[in-house]
Amino acid sequence: GNSVTQMEGPVTLSEEAFLTINCTYTATGYPSLFWYVQYPGEGLQLLLKATKADDKGSNKGFEATYRKETTSFHLEKGSVQVSDSAVYFCALRLYSSASKIIFGSGTRLSIRP
């Protein structure tokens, strides 16, 4: 079936540290890939996306590259801030079933000042 697996949290880092959150996927078709962020008390927000292999999505200093050969879409940021503390979800959508977003289980990130 179609699914997303992401590293379990929580992840705790010091401010200005380098961040990587791993995400791999299984898909029967050719997916578009997404990272969503959920800040405390807020709804999900789209952070970045990539629609084809080797595309790099980026936003607010975060980046992720669509790697078809390794079926991965790891999230990275060079220097995290306290305000980045949130839950991050990797997700995919298939062209054959575009209505549905398939999410991973989420990774909680906490940044220490």
Add this chain to the structure above:
Amino acid sequence: DAGVTQSPTHLIKTRGQQVTLRCSPKSGHDTVSWYQQALGQGPQFIFQYYEEEERQRGNFPDRFSGHQFPNYSSELNVNALLLGDSALYLCASSQDAGTVNTEAFFGQGTRLTVV
């Protein structure tokens, strides 16, 4: 622009009861999707409504039903509530979500607790 609004924000129901959750989509959006997010899990797709019809459905029992009104707002109904239905219910709106690159905007959710 008010974005996607959901009501109520919190709700406590007893096992066996029925509940209705409401969603108003972002201005200009005509498609509404519903997701269930259990504690510590990612959201799970329940169904999507477009042009007042259910377009696609996830793996949820018939106890979960919905409706879309002519003004594009939507309701999610859950009958015969179980303890396991306790979750955050998220509504997402978009413009004709038939394409994979149409961005979905999420509301803050309704926290349902079944006791």
